Amino acid sequence: MEKVKIKICSGTSCFVMGAAAIQALEFTPPEDIADKIEIVEVRCMNLCHNVNDKHNHGPFVYVNDELIEEATLEKVINKVRSILNSCNA
Amino acid sequence: MDNSLFIEVSKEQCQKHGEDCFGDTVYTKKIPEEQRIISVLSDGLGSGVKANILSSMTTRMAMKFVESNMELLRSSEVMMDALPICQVRKISYATFSIVDSELEGKTRIIEMDNPPFIFIRDGKELNIKSRELSSPKWKDRTISVSQITTQPEDRIILMSDGVSQAGLGNPKYPLGWQRQGCVAYALKMIRKNPYISAYDLAHAIVREALDKEVDKQAGDDISCVVLYFRKPRKLLVLTGPPFDEDKDREIAEMVSLYDGKTAICGGTTANIIERELCLKCEIDKTSFDENIPMASTMEGIDLVTEGILTLTEVYRMLKEGIEKNKNNAAVRLANLLLDSDRIDFVVGTKINIAHQDPNLPMELEIRRNIVKKIFRLLQDKYFKEISVRYV
Numbered sequence: 001m002e003k004v005k006i007k008i009c010s011g012t013s014c015f016v017m018g019a020a021a022i023q024a025l026e027f028t029p030p031e032d033i034a035d036k037i038e039i040v041e042v043r044c045m046n047l048c049h050n051v052n053d054k055h056n057h058g059p060f061v062y063v064n065d066e067l068i069e070e071a072t073l074e075k076v077i078n079k080v081r082s083i084l085n086s087c088n089a
Numbered sequence: 090m091d092n093s094l095f096i097e098v099s100k101e102q103c104q105k106h107g108e109d110c111f112g113d114t115v116y117t118k119k120i121p122e123e124q125r126i127i128s129v130l131s132d133g134l135g136s137g138v139k140a141n142i143l144s145s146m147t148t149r150m151a152m153k154f155v156e157s158n159m160e161l162l163r164s165s166e167v168m169m170d171a172l173p174i175c176q177v178r179k180i181s182y183a184t185f186s187i188v189d190s191e192l193e194g195k196t197r198i199i200e201m202d203n204p205p206f207i208f209i210r211d212g213k214e215l216n217i218k219s220r221e222l223s224s225p226k227w228k229d230r231t232i233s234v235s236q237i238t239t240q241p242e243d244r245i246i247l248m249s250d251g252v253s254q255a256g257l258g259n260p261k262y263p264l265g266w267q268r269q270g271c272v273a274y275a276l277k278m279i280r281k282n283p284y285i286s287a288y289d290l291a292h293a294i295v296r297e298a299l300d301k302e303v304d305k306q307a308g309d310d311i312s313c314v315v316l317y318f319r320k321p322r323k324l325l326v327l328t329g330p331p332f333d334e335d336k337d338r339e340i341a342e343m344v345s346l347y348d349g350k351t352a353i354c355g356g357t358t359a360n361i362i363e364r365e366l367c368l369k370c371e372i373d374k375t376s377f378d379e380n381i382p383m384a385s386t387m388e389g390i391d392l393v394t395e396g397i398l399t400l401t402e403v404y405r406m407l408k409e410g411i412e413k414n415k416n417n418a419a420v421r422l423a424n425l426l427l428d429s430d431r432i433d434f435v436v437g438t439k440i441n442i443a444h445q446d447p448n449l450p451m452e453l454e455i456r457r458n459i460v461k462k463i464f465r466l467l468q469d470k471y472f473k474e475i476s477v478r479y480v
Contacts, residue, residue, distance in 0.1 A: 010372070010382045011356045012397050012453065013443045020379050027377070041372035041383060043395075044356035048443035058443075 001087060003038040004080050007062040008071075011044025014059035022061060022073050033080050094192050094241060095321035095430035096126050098472055099287035100314045101295040105136045105251070106306035112140030113249045113312040116148040119472050120156065124192040126472070127155050130314050132203060132249040134182040140310070143172055147183040155189050161199060165232055166224050186247045188316055190239065198235045198245070204253040204268045207246040208237060212279055214272050242283075243318040244290070246275060251311035252294065256301030258308065266301045287315035288427055321474070323349025324429035328396055329437030329456045330357045331480040340435060340480060341365030344390070347433075351389075352425055355396030355456075358437060359385060378417035392425055394418040397444065400459045407466050426467060431474045436460050438479050 008014075008022050026039045047060040047067070057069035063079040100115040112135065117128040131147040133140030147168060154164035172183060184202035198206050198217075208215050219233040237243075252271055256262030262270075274297050278285055285293075294313045299305055325347045331340055341362050344351050353359050363370045368387050376384040381402055382395035395418065402419035403426070406412065411423050426432060436457060444453045460477070467473040 010395065011443075012382070012395055012441070013446070013449060015382045015395065015398060016449055016453070020382075023377065023383075026374065041374065043359055043370070043372070043385065046357070
């Protein structure tokens with residue numbers, strides 16, 4: 001089965017809004033998903049510029065093709081688990 | 090001025106154990122319009138506040154006199170007359186070593202009572218003949234004057250007696266480390282790394298001197314100044330997207346044609362260069378740090394980092410010291426800056442709207458401001474030659 005791809009924006013504003021904590025996935029991933037994910041570090045994806053309402057919704061993380069706004073480590077892990085579960089179902 | 094030498098000047102000091110301030114003073118000044126650098130090291134009699142006052146007065150006076158090309162004997166008489174007389178020893182006293190260097194290569198060294206300077210060329214110590222002068226008024230003081238025509242890769246080392254006498258009282262070094270010990274150590278360091286910076290060499294010498302002391306506690310103020318003459322090392326720092334997108338191509342070409350090292354600070358800036366020069370940029374995970382975004386690698390570019398956070402941290406480290414045990418993007422950038430002599434900043438002035446959001450949890454500096462702070466510090470504290478261009 002293909003690994004779940006996680007793209008974490010490491011632009012300045014995503015970084016200060018918490019992307020650094022999500023990068024921890026790279027080094028200390030939860031055991032159940034450790035060998036099922038692939039982290040793709042990216043520089044600024046410019047998503048913060050594209051938001052329609054004025055406020056920044058970072059950090060931005062893509063889990064496969066799905067964009068998570070205001071991402072947290074927990075949100076990302078949950079998303080990965082739900083993708084893995086739906087594949088197994 | 091492109092063919093002239095660059096002089097990297099760096100000092101390291103350690104104060105006598107138990108004292109609140111340095112008894113030795115080092116003062117370096119660059120006079121750009123004369124292409125001249127003057128560096129003064131003075132050791133005040135005794136230690137602590139009194140010595141600090143004596144040596145501070147001496148360096149300031151010596152700098153003024155040398156800068157205005159005043160006659161040497163007369164200058165030193167004025168200095169000795171002006172220094173307050175020590176109540177304990179009944180003499181007015183502070184030593185000095187002065188290096189007065191012109192960038193075309195003419196260098197004068199004027200010394201009184203410090204351990205003689207060390208001159209290193211081609212990996213060996215060269216003995217330089219000096220002329221001795223003394224004033225009829227202060228017969229027991231001899232001033233020695235030496236002259237050298239410097240070449241690229243020459244080094245001059247000044248030290249206070251805290252270096253040569255390091256280890257006195259330690260049974261392993263009954264006579265202290267001595268000047269000759271310091272010479273041997275400096276030559277060994279240079280053999281190991283022929284391009285060792287003045288900053289690293291001065292720090293290594295003081296560290297080694299301290300190592301000789303009983304309990305590694307300085308028995309006297311330990312000071313070392315290193316001047317390293319070299320062909321300038323150039324660095325281009327590109328940070329921020331240009332105000333006008335039409336300039337993207339121009340700055341990319343600037344990067345590809347630059348005759349020195351290059352650093353890019355900023356995600357969007359890196360994206361522009363990646364796109365314009367068709368290069369591939371990849372995150373370098375070995376630079377992971379919780380507080381600083383990771384660096385990236387791009388072919389032909391020496392360093393790629395995030396912008397504002399990294400620059401803010403670089404500014405802090407240039408002010409307070411580089412954290413040697415880290416390898417994050419900011420440490421790499423700070424080392425690259427310190428290792429360069431002539432630094433050309435190209436600063437894109439486009440404002441990143443996303444950074445202006447008041448909900449962001451920490452203060453994000455405006456690029457122009459942080460770059461201005463960095464280059465002033467590089468000029469004033471590290472004597473780098475800086476140019477800045479806003480695009």
